[in-house]
Amino acid sequence: MKAQLLLPVAVVLGAAVLSSLFIVDEREKALVLQFGQVKQVKEEPGLGFKIPLIQEVVKYDARILGLPTQPLEVTPLDDRRLVVDAFARWRITDLVEFREAVGVGGIDAAQTRLDRILNAAIREVLGAVPSNRVLSEDRTALMNQIRDRARAESGALGIEVIDVRLTRTDLPEQNLAATFARMRAEREREAADEIARGGEAAQRVRATADRTVVELTSEARRMAEVARGEADAERNGIYAEAFGRDPEFFAFTRSLTSYERALQSGNSSIVMQPDSEFFTYLRSDVAPADRGVAPAAAPTPAPAAPAPTTAP
Template sequence: MRKSAILLPALIVAVVVVMSSLFVVDEREKALVMQFGQIKAVKEQPGLAFKIPLIQEVVKYDDRILSLDTDVIEVTPSDDRRLVVDAFTRYRIADVVQFRQAVGVGGIRAAEDRLASILNAQIREVLGADQVTSDTILSEERGALMLRIRDNARASARSLGLDVVDVRLKQTNLPTQNLEATFARMRAEREREAADEIARGNEAAQRVRAQADRTVVETLSEAEREAQTVRGEADAERNRVYAEAFGADPEFFAFYRSLQAYETALRGDNSAMVLTPDSQFFDYLRSEKPAGTE
């Protein structure tokens, strides 16, 4: 009984010591075995590992790709057109020992603060470089600029034991105080373009109207010329017919012309004529003999 009373506590202590010396490294983590602030072992492979109980402690860091959003900053490209920019980055802890030495007990939070400063500095440097304008930032060359920011940030972040996987610009806008001036300039430009289009339209319309007026005048002139020609030919034909009729029977021709004159002069219900009794106008109505005979 006395021996059992001694062995049971000893067994419990042994179990506690063994359990305290074991720890598990997840496949998504990296672990450091620390002893009095000094790194004694690095555990990067998943599985079961050992440490000295009470003397050593285990610090674990995430081995996955992490995300960081930067604060909004203002940059000034080479055309002096200020832009408001923010970005996000994907990064991972590449060297856990260097990471611990760089950030100490601050861990991920301290590392992200320093990484955000690096990113903001590189964004200002790349977007503010010569030959980089606001139009370049907003064009297809934006991708190349983001690669430059990533490469520069990666080089600077190595001292923190970090690997910058990717950097992306989220928004690229004008500052609020510049928006109204920019919109006014855009409106003025559009109004100028509209005025130019209206002027070109009016000019084209005037050319069309002038061409139409010219076509009308030419058409009317051609029609009038043809009409004069037809009238002249008709008058010539009429005179020829009259001449032939007069030559065939002058007396009948005179009689026919007198009837036409009567019809023209006595048209209507209340026709009245004042003539002398011996007027030749009614010769064919006054005598049965033909005019001019004895």
């Protein structure tokens, strides 16, 4: 009979003991609450105890948590609107203060309040600097200022803001078209300037090339005329030397050249006097000097054939 009574008692005692135990993971922190009041703080991992049915255990994440903010439109110092969003990393540092600040909302309520704190800090810091500084790659100082302001404001929540990073800084959608149009106009103007400078340089090169061509052509013509004059002088010297050696032979060859040019095949006719000197070597094979005719006084070439006249 006693054994039958002890068994239920043992079961009840065992259930009471088990319900009084709780385990805290190394990634967690726990609070033991009694009617909403904090009775125990358990921050170290391990086994904990509580009063069954009277006390309850509330656990919170002890790791570093992340909070991405929603895109926020800010107006920097030069009144150029920008769309900015950030990413914050934070953790719970004081469980009792955290519980008193957020109540039963826990992590979600803390992130909602931290989001508002970050938005206010972003507006305050970025609104005091020009947009060029916000859009530059070196924004570390600005992010540190946002982190410090958010850390000071969030200290009352029992949390610590570890870091804040600006993930995007863009222009609003309605300003992108105008900005792109202005950038396109600037690039087109730069391209037009480059084309104009290239055209000017091309004109200079072309003018230099044309001047060089004229100079080279003139110099080549001058040298050709000089060479032609020297050749003519050399030719005349040879003629004069040949005439001085044998005037009769020179006159004979010149006459044959004149006959060859004048008596070519064709329907042309020559009208002249029969006793003309042009026919001297056709009438006789004796030179004018041998027939008592005085030779020419000057050493000039034989007379050329007269211009042919076409008979009517």
